[in-house]
Amino acid sequence: MHRPRKEMIAETRAKLIAAARQAFGTIGYAEASMDDFTGSAGLTRGALYHHFGDKKGLLQAVIAEIDAEMAARVNEVASRAPTRWQRFVDECTTYIEMALEPEIQRIMFRDGPAVLGDPAQWSNANACVASMTDHLTGLQGDGVVVAGLDPETAARLINGASSQAAQRIANSNDPEATSKKVVAAFKQLLEGLLEKPGRQPG
Amino acid sequence: MHRPRKEMIAETRAKLIAAARQAFGTIGYAEASMDDFTGSAGLTRGALYHHFGDKKGLLQAVIAEIDAEMAARVNEVASRAPTRWQRFVDECTTYIEMALEPEIQRIMFRDGPAVLGDPAQWSNANACVASMTDHLTGLQGDGVVVAGLDPETAARLINGASSQAAQRIANSNDPEATSKKVVAAFKQLLEGLLEKPGRQPG
DNA sequence: CTACTGACATACGCTTCGTATGCCAATTGA
DNA sequence: TCAATTGGCATACGAAGCGTATGTCAGTAG
Numbered sequence: 001m002h003r004p005r006k007e008m009i010a011e012t013r014a015k016l017i018a019a020a021r022q023a024f025g026t027i028g029y030a031e032a033s034m035d036d037f038t039g040s041a042g043l044t045r046g047a048l049y050h051h052f053g054d055k056k057g058l059l060q061a062v063i064a065e066i067d068a069e070m071a072a073r074v075n076e077v078a079s080r081a082p083t084r085w086q087r088f089v090d091e092c093t094t095y096i097e098m099a100l101e102p103e104i105q106r107i108m109f110r111d112g113p114a115v116l117g118d119p120a121q122w123s124n125a126n127a128c129v130a131s132m133t134d135h136l137t138g139l140q141g142d143g144v145v146v147a148g149l150d151p152e153t154a155a156r157l158i159n160g161a162s163s164q165a166a167q168r169i170a171n172s173n174d175p176e177a178t179s180k181k182v183v184a185a186f187k188q189l190l191e192g193l194l195e196k197p198g199r200q201p202g
Numbered sequence: 203m204h205r206p207r208k209e210m211i212a213e214t215r216a217k218l219i220a221a222a223r224q225a226f227g228t229i230g231y232a233e234a235s236m237d238d239f240t241g242s243a244g245l246t247r248g249a250l251y252h253h254f255g256d257k258k259g260l261l262q263a264v265i266a267e268i269d270a271e272m273a274a275r276v277n278e279v280a281s282r283a284p285t286r287w288q289r290f291v292d293e294c295t296t297y298i299e300m301a302l303e304p305e306i307q308r309i310m311f312r313d314g315p316a317v318l319g320d321p322a323q324w325s326n327a328n329a330c331v332a333s334m335t336d337h338l339t340g341l342q343g344d345g346v347v348v349a350g351l352d353p354e355t356a357a358r359l360i361n362g363a364s365s366q367a368a369q370r371i372a373n374s375n376d377p378e379a380t381s382k383k384v385v386a387a388f389k390q391l392l393e394g395l396l397e398k399p400g401r402q403p404g
Numbered sequence: 405c406t407a408c409t410g411a412c413a414t415a416c417g418c419t420t421c422g423t424a425t426g427c428c429a430a431t432t433g434a
Numbered sequence: 435t436c437a438a439t440t441g442g443c444a445t446a447c448g449a450a451g452c453g454t455a456t457g458t459c460a461g462t463a464g
Contacts, residue, residue, distance in 0.1 A: 005430055009442070030232065030316075033420070046444045049422075114232075114316030118373050149390060150383040153370060157387055160366030161359040168358055171320050181352040185359055188351060192394025207461060211411075235451065248413045251453075 013051055013061075015041040021062045025103030029059060029111035056115060063112055064124040070098055070108075071127030078131070085144050088135045089190065092162060093183065095128060099166030109163050120156065129155050136193075145193050154193065161189060215253055215263075217243040223264045227305030231261060231313035258317060265314055266326040272300055272310075273329030280333070287346050290337045291392065294364060295385070297330060301368030311365050322358065331357050338395075347395050356395065363391060 019041035023032035034045050034055060052058040077094045081087035098104055113119055119126065129152070136151040165182045172178035221243035225234035236247050236257060254260040279296045283289035300306055315321055321328065331354070338353035367384045374380035 005442085008430095012442080028316075035420075044444055045421085047442075050442060054422075110316045110319075114230075114312045117312075118369050120370065121373060146390060149387055153380075153383050153387045154390070156366050156370055157363040157384075157391060160362035160364075161391075162362075164358050164362030167320050168322065168355060171323060178355075181355050182359075185351055185355045188348060188356075189359060189363075189391050189394045192391045207411085214411080237451075246413055247452085249411075252411060256453075 012047055016048055017061050017065060020058050024062060024107050024111060028106060029115055059115055060124060066108060067125035067127050074128050074131055084139050084142060088139060091132055092158060095162050096166050099163050100170050129159055143195055146195050161186060214249055218250055219263050219267060222260050226264060226309050230308060231317055261317055262326060268310060269327035269329055276330050276333055286341050286344060290341060293334055294360060297364045298368050301365050302372050331361055345397055348397050363388060
């Protein structure tokens with residue numbers, strides 16, 4: 001039964017991240033007791049401090065994991081779109097859909113920024129924004145999106161609008177109806193980026 | 203020296219709010235010790251609990267105060283604009299400028315949402331969004347902004363983009379240059395709302 | 405003038421975090 | 435195979451911080 005050391009360690013890290021993710025995503029970072037959620041993983045705070053330094057370090061690890069998952073989902077959807085513009089729009093709507101999930105809202109949009117500061121400065125996240133930036137750059141090359149626009153800046157602004165969109169839907173009494181209105185408004189804003197406004201390319 | 207009771211009470215409340223605002227706006231809500239900032243106001247936690255119930259209650263009071271100030275500034279600027287569209291654009295840019303201030307960023311955009319939840323649900327704030335919503339409604343009546351767009355939804359999305367815009371500028375190495383790029387991208391997005399895209403009204 | 409309300413301070417216990425320390429299993433080298 | 439050593443993780447301890455229960459005194463009412 002000599003199961004290698006490295007595997008045990010990786011398992012411990014994974015268990016801590018999973019337990020923390022569960023706690024942070026439901027009751028929130030501030031309310032999550034380290035004793036409680038390490039205990040629920042069959043460990044103690046000793047393991048946590050050993051692997052992640054402190055509570056913030058564990059939050060960073062959780063965020064890195066979620067960010068990777070989000071990027072994978074976005075790329076998956078975008079890879080199936082026929083045109084570049086459609087790829088970009090699909091990315092945005094997927095982003096909004098993900099932002100509807102309470103865990104992502106709480107960790108990535110609320111507690112994360114409050115504890116770690118501006119998400120744009122996070123070193124181990126932002127894969128989604130990077131992808132959107134790439135696509136915007138390509139669209140500029142195709143002449144679909146107006147030139148003279150900084151792609152990453154535009155991607156960040158759209159991100160901000162997306163997260164607001166998701167929150168508005170999530171907190172609505174009638175998510176179905178609200179979703180229609182929100183997505184319509186969102187697409188209206190996106191049209192401002194088009195080189196020949198009013199005409200939907202692709 | 204019979205200075206009325208009510209005045210003393212109001213003064214105590216004001217001192218607590220001011221001290222908390224200072225602390226929350228600099229070191230942040232979580233790091234702000236109630237003993238410390240009540241002490242800096244010449245009071246103790248006893249006064250805090252008596253007037254505001256708990257730490258969250260005091261944060262709500264601080265937010266209400268800041269929100270009122272922001273709304274006043276926005277209205278001041280907007281009242282001087284010649285056209286409705288210009289009024290709306292001025293509101294947006296003023297909002298971005300305010301969001302550049304560290305105190306507002308920290309309290310209204312970071313710690314506030316983390317502690318109190320979705321800002322759209324705050325009962326004692328959101329005066330700025332209300333104003334923007336009104337102006338958008340008026341612009342629809344004038345035929346400047348596309349019909350079939352929910353004004354409050356649009357206002358919220360723009361708010362999200364604005365706060366991202368401000369953070370991008372604030373955290374930039376070269377705020378001057380970044381500001382130009384960000385505002386350009388922001389105005390580009392706004393054009394998506396126009397009924398006849400590409401033509402700037404007013 | 406007396407009784408009472410309420411603004412605020414003080415005192416206490418509980419929870420939580422971070423560090424210092426200790427133990428034991430797994431690896432390494434001969 | 436058997437020391438020696440590394441390091442993963444638990445336990446123990448001290449320091450804050452928060453919330454509540456209680457006390458005190460000024461202001462107000464009848």
